[in-house]
Amino acid sequence: MSIPTVIGFHYTLKDKNGTTIDSSEGKDPLYVMLGKGHIVKGLDDVLPDMDKGDKKTIIVSEQDGYGPVNDDLRLKVGRNQFPSDANLTEGMQFQTSQEPGAPVFTVMKVDGDDIYIDGNHPLAGVELHFDVEVVEKRPADPEELAHGHAHGPGGHHH
Ligand SMILES: [Zn+2]
Structure with missing residues (x-):
């Protein structure tokens, strides 16, 4: 080697x-x-x-x-799927699990109780x-x- x-x-x-x-x-x-x-x-x-x-x-x-953009990682979810104390703002990033390598999602848009998130890499x-x-x-x-x-x-x- x-x-x-x-x-x-x-x-x-x-x-x-x-x-x-x-x-x-x-x-x-x-x-x-x-x-x-x-x-x-x-x-x-x-x-x-x-x-x-x-x-x-x-x-x-x-x-x-x-990689190419994966539309399946662009999701609309309800505010109720987040912790009630989450302060959801555009640009905020979060991981769906604690595991290393878990996808990082970015909050793209907050529209009332509809939260638009994107799990694609920014690039x-x-x-x-x-x-x-x-x-x-x-x-x-x-x-x-x-x-x-x-x-x-x-x-x-x-
Ligand atoms: Zn080292």
Whole structure:
């Protein structure tokens, strides 16, 4: 078994209209262990071929990103399905169960007792345009291997 590669990179994520969605600019670069599904497939497929100092625009289809929008996850539910003390506001997010990986729903609209919720990832159905600059590339160290994820320059979980 080969040792997984850890890559550190800066990124700016835009949609296909050029609107910036997210960026690491002014922050620490993102460190990931490749090939573990920690990032969207479209990035995981391309980053292994990049070296330190490389810059590239990577266009990720919705299929290789956060998937297409699933209309079955857009639901109208009654207010009575929430705890009576829930303060339901648009944009509020909640999980349907305590289990890790349980879908996160966002409250899209509150219309009296009708609550419209959406369990799609906010970037579902979006073609992702990543401007990427690789700042570090190295084999995972023993601590990272033990944890199964990458650590940035500051070490574990910062
Ligand atoms: Zn760790």
